[in-house]
Every structure is written in structure tokens, then in C-alpha cells.
Amino acid sequence: MLYLIGLGLGDKTDITIKGLELIKKSKRVYLESYTSIYCQDDRNDLETFYGCEIIPADREFVELNSDEILLNADNEDVAFLVVGDPLGATTHADLILRAKEKRIPYRLVHNASIINACGCCGLQLYNFGEVVSIPLWTETWRPTSFVDKINSNLKRGLHTLCLLDIKVKEQSIEAMMKGRKEYEPPRFMTINIAAKQLLDSLKELQCNQDDLQENNLLLTEETLCVALARVGSEKQLIRKSSLKNLLEIDMGPPLHSLIIVGRLHHIESEMLKLFD
């Protein structure tokens, strides 16, 4: 059996009893390390806590070595651990499909993900629209499509959870061209970078006034935002601020997430005051 087990968001004690029991009876345990990370515990801490060896699985490993992960999983138990909930990222749907091809049964063990835990700031999950991913811009690649989605949500009065990019074990273009297995240091998008990209996108969209739809006017530098860092951990931090002022805010170490606030209901306003 292939177990895809969510680890939750904070630290090693955020695993469920069910998840821990399944890890203990698994023959091999993999830890996916490229869609999210714990902010406190690393692989060594987890090995001690679970009492077993953990095989790190980066994107390349999962994409190229899924046969190895699934080896004998029709006869023995294999655990694939994911920080958050196991089905937040498309890649793991891929692993399930490969298991199915090989007639290997699978089971999901759910846990909290930022998609629901972002409710910790007091905004109601019922009032969120489509989730948005903000990718780290490069010198030559500066997409702004996330602004359209945020505006569509704002038009309906809905909040937007923005997931900020994570780059773990990415090859530099130079290394790729030279065919070298050299990787850049991990990068986690901060709230500041996210705010900068959003503000730059707004400027760019305002330059193309002719293309401007009614939609595009909703997000402004004054829009209320909630900055979240290390949600679910003891070092969690929640701050509210205008988009503009997020440029200067210091949210500390990763992971950061950002909420663009839509229409506030009374109880949401009261809850947000907790973070004044």
C-alpha cells in the first residue's frame, strides 16, 4: 500500500496518530521536500521522532524515480510524507496515477494545509475565492496574471489567499546549459517580494490603460492585506497592513503567505483587531 501522509504545518507533533502509526509500519518512508517545508524541524528531527530512516525526495527524485518509490508497494507499505495536506500540489496526483497504473492501492491521510489553516487570522474560509500562486519573477519572466484572479475575487467581495513561491534545489540556467548538477540555494518568497511584484504588476497594468477592464481597478496599493508567517508553529506571526506598507514589513524566516482582503464581515473585522 502507498500511504500519502500529510504532516500538517507547524512541527513534528502536527502529524496525526493515524499518520504516525502508518509510518511506523512502513518499509520505506520518503519525505517530499519541494512544495513545502516545516519551519522548525528538519529531517533529522523527524527521523528521531518517528524512529525510522527517512529518504529525502526532491522534485527531480519524485519525477524521475517514481518506480523506485513504488517498488514492491503492492506487497509492502511505503509512506510518502508531505508537509501540509498530501494533495495540495499536482505532482502528487501524478504519483497516485502511477501507482494506479501498477495496480498498487493507495490511501491518503489528510492534515491541515495553508488552504484551511489561513483561517487563523480570523477571516472566514467561506469568504475566500480562488487561491492564487505568485511565482518568483526572473529578469525576463514577469507574469501578472495573478492580479486578474485577485481582482475577480475582489469584485465578488472575496478574500484571496496568495501562495508564495518556493524554489528548492533549482538548477541555475548556467548550470543547466553546462549540463552540471549544480543547484541554487533554496529561496522562499517573502511577503516583501510578493508585495513588490504585486505593486509592479499594478503599475504595468495601469500603463496599458486601453486594455484596462473595470476589474483591474479593484486592487490598489491601499488594499488591506494580511501577512502570515510560519502558520501553525509556535513562531507564527500575523500582521495586517496596506499592500504598500507590506514592502517594509519584517515577517522573519519562511514560509510566508499573503491574504488580499475582500469585503469584511463584522466578526472578521473584530477578529482582525486581535492582530493590531
Added chain:
Amino acid sequence: MLYLIGLGLGDKTDITIKGLELIKKSKRVYLESYTSIYCQDDRNDLETFYGCEIIPADREFVELNSDEILLNADNEDVAFLVVGDPLGATTHADLILRAKEKRIPYRLVHNASIINACGCCGLQLYNFGEVVSIPLWTETWRPTSFVDKINSNLKRGLHTLCLLDIKVKEQSIEAMMKGRKEYEPPRFMTINIAAKQLLDSLKELQCNQDDLQENNLLLTEETLCVALARVGSEKQLIRKSSLKNLLEIDMGPPLHSLIIVGRLHHIESEMLKLFD
């Protein structure tokens, strides 16, 4: 300290290690029983598993007796347990605000909720729009506003998670008028009732053709849906069907949830085939 602890969705082993440790050190433990339920384990099972007494807390209790729940919580630990994630329902924001008034510190222990666990059907959480609640209609109260929200999502190609109504310990109108503390048996909206209300709403909206906006044409009786039952438990069931055919589907005991499918991406189509 007031701990609001999510229990996850399936059974007693879906609690996190962190949550269980905090329950064990709490002086009093309440179980909220009106926004969601476990499909397998009841309060007795939980008492045995946690090794402590659990005080049931229905809506009336939480709304009227929050002082009792918070009693001495500035000096001792009190746990308030919620199936799913602790901040899915507004009522618990209320409890936090009351704690804050009394200068009682609180802490959230997150867990899976249907909001993220619905990804088990293979639809990507990134492709969901606003969540919709479908209330049980009465003879005189038949709101159809959920159709507007579903249509707004469909217009953008997004899926809609529909949360189906739960009525636990509700007074009948007769009992209310007589001032009697008599309650109706618990009712959980099935997929069949949800489909019936959606189809009836469509008929009603089509009768008012003049008010019809472009939006209102998107949801039809042929729209693809995914029916979910008992998500996260061993008795989980996932079926796909047109809205029309949901009228006849048998999803078994509660809880049920419904997804109205928007634009399918390739990997989502592949994943949905798992449930053919």
C-alpha cells in the same frame, strides 16, 4: 489557556500528536457537536481513546455558556474540540473574541477540514472558487442564492465545494412556540436532497426568464458533479455523476459533500477516472 483543537475528519486517530498532548493536560475538555461529526467514533470512543471525560457542547451550550467554558482558563488549560479544523465555523471565532475580552490567551491546533480534504477526489484545490453552503429548505423558506455563487464559479471555470446542512438538536417550531425544551432528531442533508434543491432552484430561476443573467445559464442538470461521503474515514465513498443522476445515487450514512465541477484540467480528468 484556551486550546481550540481540530480533530480532523475520519475517526479518533485523526487527531494530531500535539492536539492529544494538549487534551491530556487540560482541566476540562469540550466537544463541539453541531457543525460537524465524526462518522465512526462517538463521544464514548473519544473518552476512552483520550483517557478523559468529555463535556458535550451543542450550539445552545456554546452560545449561552461561554462563560462556563472559559471559567479559570486564564489559570488552567481548557480544550475545545472541533471535528475538522477549529476555525471552519464562525461560532468559534465568537468564542475566541470572548476569551480575548477576558484576557484569556488561546491557541489553535489545526487539522484537515473538508475545505482541503475534498482534494481526495483528484480535483485541484487551486481550481476551486468560493465555498457554498446549501441549507435545508423548509416549506416556507427556499433560498436559491447558492446557485448564483456556483454560476459565478463556473463562469470562471472553477469548481464549487458545497457544504451540506446539518441540523443537530434543533427545536421544532411547535416546541419553540410552547417554550418546551424538545428537540428534533438530528438531520444531515444527503447528496440526493442537495441535488433536488439545486434542480428545483434551476427550475424556479428558469421561470423568471426576465431576470435571467448570462450567469444563470451555466449550471444545468447535466453538469458534472462529484459526490463525497465520510471523507477521511475508512468508509469514504467518492462517486461522479451528472447533477440529475445524483437524485438516485445512494451515498450511505452522513456526512455528505458535493462538488460542482468546473473546467477540468488533464490531470484532474485522469484522477476522476479512479472513481469510475
